[in-house]
Amino acid sequence: MRTIRFLLQKEFRQIFRNKSILAVVLMVPIVQLLILPLAADYEVKNVSLCIVDHDHSTYSQKLISKITASGYFKLVDFPDSYQKGLSYIEKDKADVILEIPANFERNLIRDDSQKLFISVNAINGVKANLGGAYVLGIIREFNSVIRTQWLQPPKFSNFPVIDIAITNWYNPYMNYKIFMVPGILAVLVTMMGGYVSALNIVKEKELGTIEQMNVSPIRKHHFILGKLIPFWVLGMVVLSIGLTVGFVVYGIVPEGELGLIYLFAAVYLVSVLGLGFLVSTYSETQQQAMFLSFFFIMIFIMLSGLFTSIDSMPQWTKVITWFNPVTYFIQVMRMIVLKGSGFTDILPHLLKVAAIGLVLNIWAIRNYKKTS
Amino acid sequence: MEEQVIKVEKLTKRFGDFTAVDEISFEVTKGEIFGFLGANGAGKTTAMRMLCGLSIPTSGAASVVGFDVYKQTEDIKKNIGYMSQRFSLYEDLSVIENIKFYAGIYGLTNKQIKEKSEELIERLGLHSEIKKLVGALPLGWKQKLAFSVALIHSPQIIFLDEPTGGVDPVTRRQFWEMIYEASAKGVTVFVTTHYMDEAEYCNRVSIMVDGRIEALDAPRKLKEKFNVSSMDEVFYMLARGAKKAVI
Numbered sequence: 001m002r003t004i005r006f007l008l009q010k011e012f013r014q015i016f017r018n019k020s021i022l023a024v025v026l027m028v029p030i031v032q033l034l035i036l037p038l039a040a041d042y043e044v045k046n047v048s049l050c051i052v053d054h055d056h057s058t059y060s061q062k063l064i065s066k067i068t069a070s071g072y073f074k075l076v077d078f079p080d081s082y083q084k085g086l087s088y089i090e091k092d093k094a095d096v097i098l099e100i101p102a103n104f105e106r107n108l109i110r111d112d113s114q115k116l117f118i119s120v121n122a123i124n125g126v127k128a129n130l131g132g133a134y135v136l137g138i139i140r141e142f143n144s145v146i147r148t149q150w151l152q153p154p155k156f157s158n159f160p161v162i163d164i165a166i167t168n169w170y171n172p173y174m175n176y177k178i179f180m181v182p183g184i185l186a187v188l189v190t191m192m193g194g195y196v197s198a199l200n201i202v203k204e205k206e207l208g209t210i211e212q213m214n215v216s217p218i219r220k221h222h223f224i225l226g227k228l229i230p231f232w233v234l235g236m237v238v239l240s241i242g243l244t245v246g247f248v249v250y251g252i253v254p255e256g257e258l259g260l261i262y263l264f265a266a267v268y269l270v271s272v273l274g275l276g277f278l279v280s281t282y283s284e285t286q287q288q289a290m291f292l293s294f295f296f297i298m299i300f301i302m303l304s305g306l307f308t309s310i311d312s313m314p315q316w317t318k319v320i321t322w323f324n325p326v327t328y329f330i331q332v333m334r335m336i337v338l339k340g341s342g343f344t345d346i347l348p349h350l351l352k353v354a355a356i357g358l359v360l361n362i363w364a365i366r367n368y369k370k371t372s
Numbered sequence: 373m374e375e376q377v378i379k380v381e382k383l384t385k386r387f388g389d390f391t392a393v394d395e396i397s398f399e400v401t402k403g404e405i406f407g408f409l410g411a412n413g414a415g416k417t418t419a420m421r422m423l424c425g426l427s428i429p430t431s432g433a434a435s436v437v438g439f440d441v442y443k444q445t446e447d448i449k450k451n452i453g454y455m456s457q458r459f460s461l462y463e464d465l466s467v468i469e470n471i472k473f474y475a476g477i478y479g480l481t482n483k484q485i486k487e488k489s490e491e492l493i494e495r496l497g498l499h500s501e502i503k504k505l506v507g508a509l510p511l512g513w514k515q516k517l518a519f520s521v522a523l524i525h526s527p528q529i530i531f532l533d534e535p536t537g538g539v540d541p542v543t544r545r546q547f548w549e550m551i552y553e554a555s556a557k558g559v560t561v562f563v564t565t566h567y568m569d570e571a572e573y574c575n576r577v578s579i580m581v582d583g584r585i586e587a588l589d590a591p592r593k594l595k596e597k598f599n600v601s602s603m604d605e606v607f608y609m610l611a612r613g614a615k616k617a618v619i
Contacts, residue, residue: 006476010465017464208458215424215454217446218477371445372427 003218007226015230024196029188029238033245036184037177047131049073050085050094057105063142067098072134082119089121096120096131108146170255170338177250182333183306185242189235189265190300190326193272194279195293197231201280202289214370224365228273235269236262255340264332264350271325271357278364300326328353375402377529377560378423383432383441385418392418394583395432400562402528405555407574407591408564411611415583416564417457417533423562424531425449437528450478453522457534461518463507467498470506471521478525492520512543519550523559530554532563536570548573568604577603579610586610 015021049067053060068075076094079085088094099117101107108114118135122128204210213223239262246252254261275296283289303310303317304326310318321327328349335341378400385393393415400406410416421427423436425445434440439447454460461470471492475485493502496516506514515535522530532551536544548570555561563574571577571591578588587594587610591603598606 003477003479006473010462010469010473013469014462014464207463208456209460209462211426211456211458212454212460213477215426215449215452216474216477217450217479371425 011230037180052099054102055104059105182337186329192235194276197276198279254337256336274360281367380434405561407577410580414580453527453530455522468502529560571603
């Protein structure tokens with residue numbers, strides 16, 4: 001125990017003298033949490049729209065005003081032909097073209113059906129998809145409104161109108177900031193555990209001081225604990241700063257127990273520290289460690305469900321996510337913060353992360369040799 | 373009969389096809405200053421690492437202070453000091469923090485740590501520098517400090533791997549005075565070096581060429597045997613026959 005105390009004292013002294021680590025611990029969570037949730041937003045606004053109106057009727061005017069009033073669109077122009085509209089897309093000035101054919105109103109009333117044409121610039125896939133979907137949604141609504149107007153009273157109608165009411169549970173206003181902040185926080189804690197710790201150990205290899213440790217009678221597990229505990233503490237500090245920023249800036253108060261978040265983070269950090277430690281045993285230079293860590297953490301984050309839904313991934317990547325601790329942490333953060341999940345809800349995740357941590361740490365300890 | 377603290381017999385280390393250390397045998401007596409010479413790549417560091425318990429030999433036998441280099445590496449580590457050619461103190465810790473840290477991990481009691489560090493600082497005359505970061509000290513001071521720190525747990529043997537590389541002649545001289553002091557107290561000194569004037573300071577030297585020990589004796593006797601006037605010439609005559617090493 002006494003040895004660990006000396007190791008910890010040394011490690012913390014070095015950390016507090018290293019300005020760049022302090023910056024990572026204190027500034028990065030604050031800056032990232034201030035910038036990322038605002039930028040990493042799924043909601044698409046400012047879709048540039050061109051409307052080619054060949055009809056110029058009351059109904060076409062109604063439809064246009066309904067679309068422009070939705071707030072999602074920025075009207076670029078009313079070109080008089082589809083060709084002109086297309087040239088806007090080619091110049092990347094428009095994302096969506098809506099073409100309203102001539103006799104739109106007349107056909108709608110007489111034939112009870114009419115076709116509209118939507119053309120979408122799919123270079124930015126997300127924007128195109130959502131922009132198209134918004135237009136469709138508005139048209140559908142427009143459609144049902146005029147239909148109910150014509151077919152009153154509805155009890156005589158052969159066509160029942162099904163009205164759908166949607167309630168968003170756990171995040172009623174679909175506020176993406178509330179959705180993103182817990183996720184980003186999870187990523188920050190991961191970086192601390194899996195990246196900074198690996199660099200620290202490999203730095204000792206580069207300087208040659210690790211050789212001095214290996215030639216001392218210091219026990220292997222003491223050395224490892226002396227390295228992992230400081231970064232475990234730093235990870236917890238990052239988490240606390242992050243939760244504070246989430247509360248102060250975004251007003252996010254976890255629905256569930258704060259203690260549960262810390263409990264899960266405590267286990268989770270052991271798991272990612274194991275990864276960092278494992279990487280360090282395979283690397284000789286900080287550069288190697290950096291690339292190796294970066295490789296794993298990048299994949300873990302991409303497949304974590306932070307930016308894209310895991311449910312829509314192909315089966316083989318889903319299998320990878322089972323072994324990805326970041327996935328579980330992000331899910332648990334969202335469960336506790338948004339949904340107020342309790343201990344029994346997160347227990348399966350906790351056990352899986354603990355198991356991953358056990359494997360990574362045992363592997364790393366076996367691969368770290370004082371005598372080669 | 374004098375006590376043999378290092379006994380090595382046909383010790384060999386291979387890395388794949390490459391034989392870094394090829395069946396070397398020797399013994400080192402307690403309190404002796406044993407010079408371990410050889411050109412770059414001759415296998416000095418590999419041999420030394422095996423004796424320090426950092427590397428397991430491929431074959432052969434060796435014991436250091438009575439402990440086996442295969443099975444009792446951790447017992448060896450308790451009883452030896454080691455200072456490598458690469459600087460081994462923490463540059464971002466102060467002089468006193470380094471001393472206390474190394475004393476602490478070797479299991480000294482708080483009282484011992486206090487006594488030892490005061491004595492060490494006194495001897496090195498580092499009073500005004502104890503709160504300075506080690507990185508800010510001149511190289512010669514660092515090396516002297518590293519040597520003293522390597523001795524802080526009173527080991528029976530100290531291994532020095534090119535301890536005076538890049539150090540000015542005056543400091544080198546002082547460094548060797550410290551080595552003599554330690555030796556006079558009964559510490560066995562096992563030192564590798566490239567400086568042939570330093571070889572003359574050793575009680576006995578061995579010269580490694582291509583992983584083998586080509587000569588082993590007191591410097592005076594080696595000079596007689598090869599009929600030359602300096603260790604420089606002895607080294608040159610032996611090392612010239614090397615296949616791998618470049619001089």
